[in-house]
Structure formats: structure tokens, C-alpha cells
Amino acid sequence: MSGTEIAAGASLAGKSKSSGATLELSSLESGYGEVQVLWGISITARPGQLTTIIGANGAGKTTALRTTMGIVRPWGGRILLNGEDVTKLPPHAKATRGLVLVPEGRQLFPDMSVLENLEMGAYSRRARPHHKQNLDRVYQAFPRLKERQKQKASTLSGGEQQMLAMGRGLMQEPVILMIDELSLGLAPVLAQQLFLTLKTLKQQGLTIILVEQNVHLALAVSDYTYVLAEGRIPIEGPSQEVEKNDEVRRAYLGL
Amino acid sequence: MSGILASMIDGLLIGSVYGLAAMGLSLIWGVMDVINLTHGSMIALGMFGMYLLFAAIAGNPYVLLIPVIAAGLLLGILVYWLSVNWVVGRSQLMSLLSTFAVNMMVIGIGTAIWSTSPYNVDFSLSGITVGAYTFTGNHIAAAISALLIALLLEAFLYHTRAGKAIRAVADNRDAAELMGISSTRVLMVAFAIGIALAAASGALVSTLFPFTILSGAGYQLKSFVVTVLAGLGKPFGALVAGVLLGLLEGAVSPFIAVSWIPLIEFGLFVIVLIFFPRGIFGKATA
Numbered sequence: 001m002s003g004t005e006i007a008a009g010a011s012l013a014g015k016s017k018s019s020g021a022t023l024e025l026s027s028l029e030s031g032y033g034e035v036q037v038l039w040g041i042s043i044t045a046r047p048g049q050l051t052t053i054i055g056a057n058g059a060g061k062t063t064a065l066r067t068t069m070g071i072v073r074p075w076g077g078r079i080l081l082n083g084e085d086v087t088k089l090p091p092h093a094k095a096t097r098g099l100v101l102v103p104e105g106r107q108l109f110p111d112m113s114v115l116e117n118l119e120m121g122a123y124s125r126r127a128r129p130h131h132k133q134n135l136d137r138v139y140q141a142f143p144r145l146k147e148r149q150k151q152k153a154s155t156l157s158g159g160e161q162q163m164l165a166m167g168r169g170l171m172q173e174p175v176i177l178m179i180d181e182l183s184l185g186l187a188p189v190l191a192q193q194l195f196l197t198l199k200t201l202k203q204q205g206l207t208i209i210l211v212e213q214n215v216h217l218a219l220a221v222s223d224y225t226y227v228l229a230e231g232r233i234p235i236e237g238p239s240q241e242v243e244k245n246d247e248v249r250r251a252y253l254g255l
Numbered sequence: 256m257s258g259i260l261a262s263m264i265d266g267l268l269i270g271s272v273y274g275l276a277a278m279g280l281s282l283i284w285g286v287m288d289v290i291n292l293t294h295g296s297m298i299a300l301g302m303f304g305m306y307l308l309f310a311a312i313a314g315n316p317y318v319l320l321i322p323v324i325a326a327g328l329l330l331g332i333l334v335y336w337l338s339v340n341w342v343v344g345r346s347q348l349m350s351l352l353s354t355f356a357v358n359m360m361v362i363g364i365g366t367a368i369w370s371t372s373p374y375n376v377d378f379s380l381s382g383i384t385v386g387a388y389t390f391t392g393n394h395i396a397a398a399i400s401a402l403l404i405a406l407l408l409e410a411f412l413y414h415t416r417a418g419k420a421i422r423a424v425a426d427n428r429d430a431a432e433l434m435g436i437s438s439t440r441v442l443m444v445a446f447a448i449g450i451a452l453a454a455a456s457g458a459l460v461s462t463l464f465p466f467t468i469l470s471g472a473g474y475q476l477k478s479f480v481v482t483v484l485a486g487l488g489k490p491f492g493a494l495v496a497g498v499l500l501g502l503l504e505g506a507v508s509p510f511i512a513v514s515w516i517p518l519i520e521f522g523l524f525v526i527v528l529i530f531f532p533r534g535i536f537g538k539a540t541a
Contacts, residue, residue: 069433071429071432090432090437091429091432091433092431092432092433092434092435092436092437092438093435093437095432095433095434095435096435100433101433103429103430103433107427107429107430107433108427108430109422109423109426109427109430109431110426110427111422111425111426112419112422112423112426116419116422119419120419120420120423120431120434120436121434123416123420123423123434123435123436124434124435127435168434172434172435
């Protein structure tokens with residue numbers, strides 16, 4: 001992985017009109033059936049920044065992203081993408097506007113080839129004109145995907161699948177890239193490589209929200225951190241400050 | 256050339272039409288996990304569609320296939336919104352019942368209009384004679400048409416953006432939504448194509464044999480056998496399995512009465528279900 005020239009995404013298009021935020025969740029509530037999971041969380045992702053959400057298993061991290069995307073219906077609160085209210089839109093309408101989720105468990109198209117998976121990333125009208133250019137960038141970032149472009153996605157290793165999920169997300173020409181568990185189930189070396197790629201993407205101006213179990217790595221690469229616990233956000237702040245927080249050190253860093 | 260060989264070749268020709276019908280059933284199953292019980296009635300409507308067009312225009316039936324397919328697409332969209340959209344993703348009993356209801360409605364209306372007496376499309380192409388045997392021109396043309404339609408479908412699914420979106424939705428509907436694909440719209444299109452394939456196969460059958468509004472049922476059952484033979488949700492496997500079924504029919508028909516053929520077909524169906532539950536083209540393990 002060279003990680004030098006990676007899709008800069010729609011970093012410029014991602015500039016906000018009103019509040020200066022690319023994505024703004026305010027008092028978001030949701031859950032499954034009768035069970036409420038999110039109790040009014042507010043999260044702001046600023047342009048060009050890497051924002052992380054950390055927290056224990058079952059804290060509602062994945063639910064937060066799934067609700068933002070519209071896979072889980074919001075019960076209350078608002079979602080603004082570049083100032084536009086997208087709260088009630090279905091997932092495909094949000095994706096078309098550049099809200100991109102790299103989901104937990106990768107969610108590839110297993111029976112389609114690696115190249116076809118990437119092509120599906122460029123399906124939307126806004127991503128289509130950048131198809132070729134983004135494909136070159138993805139292949140530069142992940143040369144392994146180019147070697148395997150004709151193979152079915154289901155034949156890839158876990159690490160390659162995560163690369164493909166990331167690459168497919170970049171093909172979508174994201175206004176904001178939300179990644180659910182970048183390192184889960186990957187060998188440490190591979191996880192570090194992917195984090196390096198993420199850092200490069202951020203340097204190129206991409207706005208990113210990362211949900212991550214590896215709190216050390218997450219705090220190291222991010223600008224701003226939200227701690228999610230039982231569906232609420234008790235702690236938030238610039239990542240360097242959150243790293244020094246006693247409670248965070250005790251509960252999440254094991255120090 | 257021996258009689259059995261000629262009979263098998265004829266079976267192979269007709270089998271490609273079975274395969275075309277089964278492709279429609281298989282596509283719908285593969286994309287949306289719905290067992291489409293309107294299949295038989297849509298085949299029957301394809302037959303009557305061809306009959307009406309031929310009676311009105313008296314053109315070449317193989318050219319008339321094009322308007323039949325177009326009408327099948329429109330009908331498929333209608334049936335999708337009427338009976339499928341509400342039950343996709345819910346228990347399969349729901350979609351079985353709702354598509355069965357549409358099936359009964361179509362059969363009822365069709366019986367009121369055309370009664371259940373037989374109709375036929377009076378058109379015949381000159382056949383090809385080899386030695387003592389003549390292969391009917393209509394059978395050959397039907398097989399060629401079926402293969403052509405199958406090839407067009409393959410090109411659509413593998414080489415166009417809309418076709419790839421159908422495969423993506425079949426593969427992982429949630430992920431397709433994340434790519435900006437409206438899965439509801441894709442399901443509608445896939446269903447419409449499935450119905451159009453059923454109608455096209457019915458239209459081709461109408462050039463081979465006399466038919467009634469109830470004739471679709473027999474072809475629906477053959478489609479089930481073929482689809483299971485191929486493994487559910489594998490449209491191109493279904494085409495091959497359809498040809499195999501036709502071949503089997505051709506091989507046994509010189510020796511036994513026609514009324515025994517369903518017994519053999521469904522015997523095969525049961526055997527395949529027991530020994531190859533994923534179909535003969537299916538993978539051994541998930």
C-alpha cells in the first residue's frame with residue numbers, strides 16, 4: 001500500500017454553507033422495536049476533520065451510524081448534511097447526496113467481481129463522472145485490489161475485503177465517509193496500514209467519521225472524539241484532551 | 256438417424272422454451288426471494304397476447320414477440336405494485352398467497368373472456384428434413400428465439416449499469432442501498448423482466464401447440480422442476496436445465512404414453528430435491 005495519492009473525495013464540495021459542519025446530528029434518537037438505543041446524541045463532523053466515536057460494545061456506535069444513514073429509522077432529532085435536512089431520507093437517497101457508510105462486516109457483493117464491486121460504488125449520478133479517476137486512485141492506494149479485480153469478492157481474505165469496502169466507499173465520491181470498525185478482525189499490521197491510508201485521506205481533505213474499537217489508534221489519528229456510553233455522549237472533546245481524561249484512560253485505554 | 260435421436264432433438268428445441276420460462280421464475284426468486292405464483296397465468300397471457308396480435312396483424316410471430324415482451328414488462332410493473340411490493344422481505348407465505356391471488360384473478364378474467372376452449376396460432380414455417388425425419392420449423396424458430404432472448408438477458412445483467420444493479424440487489428440488498436441504488440425500483444424492474452420472460456415463453460409455446468387459458472399451469476410446474484434442477488436463483492442454469500428436461504421428455508416419449516411424462520418429471524424433481532438440494536449446478540456447501 002503506497003498510500004500517497006488517494007481519492008481526495010469531494011472534499012471541496014463538502015464545504016458547508018451554514019454552520020460550518022459537513023454533518024450535524026442533533027438530539028438523535030432511535031432504537032429497534034420497543035428498545036431505545038440512542039437517547040438524543042449530538043455529533044458534529046467538521047470539513048476535513050477526522051471525528052471518532054469510541055465506546056464499549058453495545059453502547060450504540062453502530063446504531064448511531066445506521067441511524068444517520070437511514071437504515072434504522074430515526075425516532076427523533078435532526079440530521080443535516082451540508083445544511084440540508086436529510087433526516088427522513090432513505091439510505092439510497094442519502095448515499096446519492098454523498099453520505100457514505102463503509103458498514104461493519106464490509107457488506108460486499110460476494111458474487112460480483114472486485115472490479116464490479118468498485119463499479120457499484122460509482123453508481124450514483126454524482127459519483128459516475130469521477131469513476132475512472134477514482135478507480136485509478138483506489139488502485140493506487142490498494143494495489144492488491146487491482147491484482148484481484150477479476151476475482152469474486154467472496155474469494156478475498158479479510159484484509160482484502162476491508163480494502164475493497166474502503167475502496168468502494170471512495171468510489172462513491174463521498175462528501176463524508178463514515179467507517180464502522182476499520183480494524184475489527186484484522187491482523188495488527190494490516191490494521192495499521194489501513195489507519196495510515198485513512199490519515200492520508202484526511203490530509204487530502206476528506207471528512208471522515210470513524211467508529212473504532214481500537215481506542216489507542218482511534219485517538220491517535222483523529223481530531224475530535226465522542227465517547228458513547230449507553231446511548232448518550234458523556235464525554236467529548238479534541239482527541240488529545242479526551243486521551244488525557246481520567247475516565248477514558250481507565251475505562252477504554254486500560255491505564 | 257434413429258427415431259429416438261430425432262425425438263430427443265425435438266425435445267431439446269422445446270426444452271429451450273421451458274428454460275426461458277424457468278429463467279423468469281428463477282430471476283424473480285434470486286433477486287427478491289419471492290416464489291411468483293402468477294408465473295403460469297403470465298405464460299397463458301403471453302399465449303393469448305400472441306394470439307390476439309397475430310389475429311389482428313397477421314405478422315411474423317417472432318417479430319410479434321417484441322410487443323408481447325414490452326406488454327409483459329408493463330404488466331410486470333403493474334403486478335409488482337399490486338401484489339409484490341407490500342410483501343417483499345416478509346414471510347414467504349405472504350408472497351405465495353398474494354401472487355396466487357393475482358394468478359386466480361387473471362385465470363378468472365381470462366376464462367370469462369376466452370372460456371377454457373383451445374386456441375391456436377395458425378402459422379407454420381417449413382421444417383428441416385433429415386432422412387426420414389422432419390423437424391418442425393416452428394420448433395426450431397422457437398428455440399432460436401429463446402436462446403436469443405436468454406443471451407440478451409445475459410448481456411443486460413452483466414454489461415449494463417441497470418443490469419449490474421439488479422445483480423447487486425440480488426447479492427446484498429442493504430449494501431446496494433448504501434451505493435445509492437433504490438432497491439425498490441430495482442426489484443420492480445427485475446420482477447417486470449421475470450414476467451416478460453414468462454410472457455415471451457408463453458408466446459413461443461402458442462406457436463407450437465394449441466392452448467387454453469389454463470395451459471400456463473403445466474408450464475409453471477415444469478418451471479418449478481427446472482428451477483430446482485438448476486438451483487434456485489440461477490437464471491442461466493435454468494435455461495440449461497430446461498433444455499435437459501426437454502431432452503428427457505424427448506428421450507422417453509417414444510416409449511410411453513404422454514400422460515406418464517409428468518410422473519417422470521416429478522419423480523426427477525423429488526430425486527433432485529433429495530440428492531441435490533442446491534440443484535445440479537449448486538455448490539455443495541454454502
